[in-house]
Amino acid sequence: MSIWEYANPVKFMKTSSMVLPWVSILSALCIVTGLVWGFFFTPEAANFGSTVKVLFVHVPSATMAINIWVMMLVTSLIWLIRRHHVSALAAKAAAPIGAVMTIIALVTGAVWGQPMWGTWWEWDPRLTSFLILFLFYLGYMALWGAIDNPDTAADLTGVLCLVGSVFALLSRYAVKFWNQGLHQDSTIMKVGQDDPLDPSYYVPLVISIVGFVLFFVTLLLLRTRTEIRARRLKALEQRERMA
């Protein structure tokens, strides 16, 4: 069996209808477990006090903001190279989820930054690249909405996605590229190294991230199914007008 079978809309609709209930239940379970654990059962941090609890919503949303763009890049490349419509529609369906995750990361970061850094906003490399990534998400959605021909829209948004990937990568690695600014480097991958994340935060954080990933998959399947139906509806309406 090949992965390209799922490029067939009928096969995609059939498989996604079977997977969707399980993914959504798992997503809800992981988000509730991760956030309840993080909010109620983690200790205050020595440096950050109770604001450490913001970690359990900020880190998963920021992680998703970048990775959703990477997923859009992959599906856009599949569209541009192999012309599979489901992949183009999946990229379109993912964009609003990515935009929401980016704005959540920016807002929770600002709310945390005010008491910790003494400012809501700083033109720090990571914060700035995240803001640009958010603008790319808005531009991507606006471009889909502005072009009537869906194939042309998929082509142009695919190219925009390629360009925006530079900022998605910058958002991820800005702290390493420019060793300046307020935002710290990721600590979740430092287990077993110097200055690791305390295990009491690590487990609920990982559960929360898994929950956000599954939430994205749930919404992606749901929204891609809607896009496939909307495409079919448009085609039927056109056929009726021409008859």
Next chain:
Amino acid sequence: MMPELGKYTATVLLSYAGTLGPMIVLLGWSLWRGAKVKAALAAQEERMKKNG
């Protein structure tokens, strides 16, 4: 049951509200649009079947 958040109560609660609020709105919007498009497609298919 509410944990002691001290002077950062507003910061922590705002962060959780600012995360869960948009996620719930996005989920609701996606479900609403999905149901709307599904109903419209079913109606269109029915109409075309009737008209041959």
